Amino acid sequence: MFGRKKEKQVNQDIKKHLLVVIDTVKSMVDAVDAYLKGKTEESDSRAYATHNLESKADELRRKIIADMYKGAFFPSIREDLINYLARQDKVADSAESCCDFLIAQKPRVPEEFSSDILNIARLSYEAVIPLKKAVENYFQDNEAVRAAIHTVNCKEENADTVEWHLTEKIFLSKDLSLAEKIHLREFVYHLVHISDLAEDAADMLESVIIKRNV
Numbered sequence: 001m002f003g004r005k006k007e008k009q010v011n012q013d014i015k016k017h018l019l020v021v022i023d024t025v026k027s028m029v030d031a032v033d034a035y036l037k038g039k040t041e042e043s044d045s046r047a048y049a050t051h052n053l054e055s056k057a058d059e060l061r062r063k064i065i066a067d068m069y070k071g072a073f074f075p076s077i078r079e080d081l082i083n084y085l086a087r088q089d090k091v092a093d094s095a096e097s098c099c100d101f102l103i104a105q106k107p108r109v110p111e112e113f114s115s116d117i118l119n120i121a122r123l124s125y126e127a128v129i130p131l132k133k134a135v136e137n138y139f140q141d142n143e144a145v146r147a148a149i150h151t152v153n154c155k156e157e158n159a160d161t162v163e164w165h166l167t168e169k170i171f172l173s174k175d176l177s178l179a180e181k182i183h184l185r186e187f188v189y190h191l192v193h194i195s196d197l198a199e200d201a202a203d204m205l206e207s208v209i210i211k212r213n214v
Contacts, residue, residue: 024053028095047099087201124194127155
């Protein structure tokens with residue numbers, strides 16, 4: 001009975017952690033949006049909020065792992081969930097890295113590239129959201145998990161497509177020096193990396209489902 005109660009609490013905490021991760025990415029999008037509009041103070045404030053949310057996610061991740069080792073789940077399931085949790089947490093880490101890049105390096109973003117950059121940020125955020133449905137159905141409905149994973153993959157592919165075309169436009173630009181082009185490309189990479197990590201987390205869940213059903 002104690003073990004089941006602990007497992008239920010861990011499941012709730014993993015969902016809670018994911019909500020914090022989602023909030024972290026949303027806060028990053030708000031920081032990028034403000035930066036592109038020239039609202040430096042608001043952007044810095046949103047970036048600081050992103051940092052605080054990422055710290056909250058880290059604290060919760062450590063608590064979840066500690067609780068698991070107090071008797072929640074069999075060792076094989078425990079390992080799978082810890083691996084998944086690590087990937088979920090990296091999404092928040094990446095959102096914080098985007099904000100760190102903005103605050104410390106202040107990349108020059110010509111207006112012609114602003115909409116594509118914001119679109120990538122938003123698509124990365126949209127790639128994270130379906131993980132909520134996947135996590136909610138992890139133990140109940142494999143098909144619902146797979147549907148959510150498919151949505152994550154589609155959003156990640158959309159972000160990659162926008163990134164590819166934007167990278168081409170950046171390096172064809174005559175208004176930026178080569179150093180500025182490389183700098184801006186690095187910022188774009190930070191943004192799209194969030195959707196890559198969301199896909200990694202989704203893929204981890206899918207492999208867990210497959211292993212569990214063998």
